[in-house]
Amino acid sequence: MRVRMADAYSVQAACEALVEVIEACDEGSPVRASIRGSLLSQDPSAGGQPGEHLLAKITSAHVSNDGLQLTVMWLNGILLGARTVLQQMVQHSASHAVQLPAIKTLCLLYGDRLELDTADLECLPDALRTVTTTMANFPENIILQQNACYALCTIAEHSGETRALASDELFTHGVMAAAGALRLVQGRCDGRHDPSSYNALYLRKEATRCIVSMCAARPFLSKCLRNQGLQEALADALKSTADSVWDGQRDAEAEETLTLELLALSYVLGPQTPILEALRRWGAVKPAVARAVADAIVDLARGAMSQGRQADSSTDPEIAAVIAPVQALHAAGCGAELVNAMRFHAADEDLQGRLHLAVGFMGGHAVPAA
Numbered sequence: 001m002r003v004r005m006a007d008a009y010s011v012q013a014a015c016e017a018l019v020e021v022i023e024a025c026d027e028g029s030p031v032r033a034s035i036r037g038s039l040l041s042q043d044p045s046a047g048g049q050p051g052e053h054l055l056a057k058i059t060s061a062h063v064s065n066d067g068l069q070l071t072v073m074w075l076n077g078i079l080l081g082a083r084t085v086l087q088q089m090v091q092h093s094a095s096h097a098v099q100l101p102a103i104k105t106l107c108l109l110y111g112d113r114l115e116l117d118t119a120d121l122e123c124l125p126d127a128l129r130t131v132t133t134t135m136a137n138f139p140e141n142i143i144l145q146q147n148a149c150y151a152l153c154t155i156a157e158h159s160g161e162t163r164a165l166a167s168d169e170l171f172t173h174g175v176m177a178a179a180g181a182l183r184l185v186q187g188r189c190d191g192r193h194d195p196s197s198y199n200a201l202y203l204r205k206e207a208t209r210c211i212v213s214m215c216a217a218r219p220f221l222s223k224c225l226r227n228q229g230l231q232e233a234l235a236d237a238l239k240s241t242a243d244s245v246w247d248g249q250r251d252a253e254a255e256e257t258l259t260l261e262l263l264a265l266s267y268v269l270g271p272q273t274p275i276l277e278a279l280r281r282w283g284a285v286k287p288a289v290a291r292a293v294a295d296a297i298v299d300l301a302r303g304a305m306s307q308g309r310q311a312d313s314s315t316d317p318e319i320a321a322v323i324a325p326v327q328a329l330h331a332a333g334c335g336a337e338l339v340n341a342m343r344f345h346a347a348d349e350d351l352q353g354r355l356h357l358a359v360g361f362m363g364g365h366a367v368p369a370a
Contacts (some may be wrong), residue, residue, distance in 0.1 A: 001014045015072055016071055032157060035079065036079050039080075040054075041054075063097060065097060066097040066100065073088070077108065082106060082119075083123045085105050086102075086123060103134065110124075125167070127151075132174050135180070135181065142184065142185070145181040148181070150206045150209065152210045153214075156171070169301065171217065171218045171219065178214070182207040182237060185237075186232075186237070201241065209265070211234075211264040212264050215322070217286055234264050234265045235265065236259040241257050242286060244283045244291055246327045258289060259295045262278060265298050267322055271300055278336040284340070284341070291350075293338075295354060334362065338359050339359070
């Protein structure tokens with residue numbers, strides 16, 4: 001790689017070979033350590049800035065080659081950790097070809113591991129800050145916004161580990177960036193007025209997934225989003241996705257997106273309003289919406305149980321329903337609406353099971369399908 005630094009094809013082939021070798025080795029393998037040492041060693045004859053390691057020099061030499069950058073960033077991530085990826089993002093902040101592969105690498109580093117090593121854990125606040133900055137630098141790029149929202153989501157899901165590290169301010173900036181991404185497709189879809197456009201659907205899904213994860217980690221964000229009027233963008237997203245599904249049909253991808261949109265609205269408005277309105281508006285004719293409602297209720301109930309959150313008289317009334325969603329849904333009469341949905345879709349066994357589970361989490365009793 002040092003000898004043929006200018007040849008992108010050769011460099012990429014070499015990087016891909018190193019990735020295969022590294023991924024085949026155990027974490028403590030001497031082969032892995034030898035590769036790491038070689039890549040970190042300095043070679044002034046190879047060019048680049050003083051103190052740069054080989055992978056950083058490759059990034060600088062091929063800053064516009066997105067295919068090569070994807071391989072180099074992944075090699076950085078698995079061998080040197082997230083900190084090195086973030087350093088390259090900061091150094092090449094104006095290069096989309098660097099930013100998108102780097103964000104995809106962060107998604108894999110943080111999304112595929114239940115427990116983080118100390119180094120990657122310590123740089124989570126910087127990861128939140130850097131990804132949010134990148135979203136602000138490329139506000140109209142739908143693909144980058146999609147992946148950035150997912151990266152923020154994977155970071156937020158380590159909230160138990162980051163509570164003492166990442167400030168509320170960083171989470172606020174992150175969720176506002178996701179809200180901005182959602183507004184990017186409000187009223188339009190990937191340049192075409194087509195609610196089923198894949199890129200628009202995907203961006204709505206990842207933006208709402210991010211909002212849900214961040215609000216679950218920091219419930220106070222619900223009020224921040226409501227003060228920003230995000231419920232309008234979320235309601236538009238929910239309507240666009242629901243309208244894209246044919247009456248009487250199921251659609252797994254749309255159902256996942258609908259669930260996330262319902263959850264996001266539930267965090268912003270409280271669950272009773274969006275869930276009841278969705279059931280009453282579409283529940284009888286769109287089984288996909290009924291399925292999404294059931295899954296959203298189960299997710300809210302499980303989240304409240306796992307975190308042990310309870311609302312009391314001192315709780316801000318605007319977030320009380322977010323903290324105690326089951327009580328709010330029960331008081332609003334959601335159980336009866338779920339039973340009605342069972343009757344409308346009695347022949348759909350999968351949906352029946354989901355609806356029964358939702359009723360069960362609300363403390364009701366399973367009702368045999370008609």
